[in-house]
Amino acid sequence: MDLSANHLSGQIPEGIPDLLGLHSLDLSDNHLTGKIPADIGLLRSLESLDLSRNDLIGPIPTSLSSLDSLGHLNLSYNNLSGKIPFIDHLTTFNDPSIYVGNLNLCGSPLQKNCTSLVISRNEDEEEDEGGNDGMLWIYIGLVSGFLVGFWAVFGIILFNKMWRYAYFRFVDYLFDKVYVMVVVAISKFRRNLVKMKLRLMGALLATNN
Missing domain, CATH: 3.80.10.10 (Ribonuclease Inhibitor)
Structure with a gap:
């Protein structure tokens, strides 16, 4: 067949x-x-x-x-x-x-040789397990570092009145500064836009004359 x-x-x-x-x-x-x-x-x-x-x-x-x-x-x-x-x-x-x-x-x-094949497979499995364990410890370290850092800052703000006031004053200061920068940038953009329109209108009028 x-x-x-x-x-x-x-x-x-x-x-x-x-x-x-x-x-x-x-x-x-x-x-x-x-x-x-x-x-x-x-x-x-x-x-x-x-x-x-x-x-x-x-x-x-x-x-x-x-x-x-x-x-x-x-x-x-x-x-x-x-x-x-x-x-x-x-x-x-x-x-x-x-x-x-x-x-x-x-x-x-x-x-x-079948023995060498088994050893090679075991080594590959150990490498995979070692790689997975390494990545796990990296993730644990990152999460632990974030939690420690977060609670170090948040704990001081929560339990220390002076630091809490200072923190909120700093946040207000940053907010005001960013707000002023945005308003100034928008105003400058509008002025430049008006100037461009005027120049364009002047160029059109000069062309028509």
Whole structure:
């Protein structure tokens, strides 16, 4: 059964392992997602299996190792992960190109050691947790600083009458100063606008004469 390069999507049908007389299955070059069926090992007559160039995820089913009739296997360029079940009949497939393009696969026949992959994942998780903890402490520091600063000023104004009067006098002074600056700016703008109108009218009159 050859269904390659047909833009198929979704998961591999659960009924595939029921096709006990199937000798060849080619689903390559599609957009299949999800996991390889765990009971795919029921296809005892299968001689060729090509699931390459899809978006399959998860581990390679251990049941594949029981397909003694399997002579051709290609699982390359997916998103498969975990340790390759390099046991029983799968030990005859010692070509790394069968599994190439699956960045999270490890173990024989690939040169990637599963132990190093686990350590790398743990380090990434620790870095992520450390980064999150760092940001959390930054936020806590900012909030604490704001609260301390706010209550230091507000507490003095609230409980000290002299400071409270001084604070409100300062606020009134700032308000008056800003108000005067705005009024002066508006007056100056209006005067300049009147001058521009007069100049424009004079230029028009001179042109008409």
